[in-house]
Amino acid sequence: MVPRRFSRRLIALATAIALFFFYHVTTISDHHRSWRPHFTADIPPDLDENGEPATFCPPLPGIEDVLVVMKTGVTESQAKVPIHFKTTLRCVPHFVIFSDFAEEIEGVQIHDRRKKNPDFDLYHRIVKYGRQGLEQQDFADEANSAIGKPNNPGWKLDKWKFLPMAQEALRYKPDAKWFVFIEADTYVSWPTVLTWLARFDHTKPHYLGTETQIADVIFAHGGSGFMLSNPALQRASDEYSAREVELNIFTDQHWAGDCVLGKVLSDAGVNLHFTWPILQNSNVGELDEFTTDFYRHPWCFIAVAMHHLSPSDIANLWKFEQKRWRDKNKRILLHADLFREYIYPEIATQPTRLNWNNLADEDQPFAHSYEDCRTVCEVQKSCTQFVYRDNACFTSPKPRLGHAVSGGDATSGWIVPRIRDAMESKGLCRKPDFGD
Helix, strand or coil: CCCHHHHHHHHHHHHHHHHHHHHHHHHHHHHCCCCCCHHHCCCCCCECCCCCECCCCCCCCCHHHEEEEEECCCCCHHHHCHHHHHCCCCCCCCEEEEECCCEEECCEEEEECCCCCHHHHHHHHHHHHHHHHCCHHHHCCCCCECCECCCCHHHHHHCCCHHHHHHHHHHHCCCCCEEEEEECCCEECHHHHHHHHCCCCCCCCCEEECEEEECCEEEECCCCCEEEEHHHHHHHHHHHHHCHHHHHHHHHHCCCHHHHHHHHHHHCCCCCEECCCCECCCCHHHCCCCCCCCCCCHHHEECCEECCCCHHHHHHHHHHHHHHHHHHCCCCCEHHHHHHHHHHHHHHHCCEEECEECCCCEECCCCCCHHHHHHHHHHCCCCCEEEEECCEEEEECCCCCCEECCCCCEEEEECHHHHHHHHHHHCCCCCCECCC
16 A cells, blocks of 8 residues: 555656646647757658758747848849848848848848949949849959959949948847848858857947958958947947048948958947857868867867858758757757768768869879879878869868869869768867857
């Protein structure tokens, strides 16, 4: 016979378990379209019309207090912006897109600020004629140099967007705690960035970005993404209002709008918080997750943003994060995760790639074929990858994915067991590194 006191405890425990189960079942039922916790990973996800797992939004605490500001241009907007409506902007309630041409893309208004300047030949043509005013040379790109792309019309126009864009963003959502500035070829991991921003006091002036320097100005690289707290953006807006003529002259004589904004913030007493490698000016193929050449080693740092991505790159990263959120409830993304779960599987499943440059850069002059190149790499114990491109061999001790090439002769290879050993020797990260 069970003692009465023990019986009461059993009844109370059973009641608590039942209530707990009922609460979680009803919560999951009510919210299953937006989040699948880790303990429901065995439940098949909803499927879209193509039979793929349906896109959903994970919990994003703090996203309602963020305004996302995307910068684009008329020569790239229709090619680069639409993918974001299905990916990086899909779960963002407040965003605004600034360009040099007012138009609608998939029902979303793209905003413009009009100015007069010799750099505005392209601008004046599209204001007068719309997209019909574009000429073939407006789309012509050039390699990025130490002073940007001085012969590219869209690039010259771009520098004029930063200060008006910052001012307009504050008017657009004056109660935002954070303003996150990105470009149309930038990918952002939202659960990661929100966890990171929560570590800062939004009531103080903060300016977060990848450190870059031109002359004596240290500023956040625009393409990598940067973040401004409300007080910081308010200071920049006030500074621009008080010195607009002077700062427009400075912009005219300069070549980088993100540097101009950095100078305005510095003049207003807001210094840059260095964030590399959290915000990257590299795309996935360029990332060197094993580097020890800089003041920080990326492996255990959070990975918030990457730059120079194609629409398909952005779509693939979005699907990658969707799967992590849905199947394992993994929310924070580390550089170690990017390599272990995204880059390494790509290398391991295809360790030889035609028409591919894996960015190995150590010249091996005595190798005269792809097989020679492989042999040289195998003999060098530290070598993890090699590429035979344009009849020359290059090796590297640091594995990178690289990218496809066209119009050239390039075949890449990787020594997968060595890469796996290097990855395992790094081990798991005990905790994320936020660069505090």
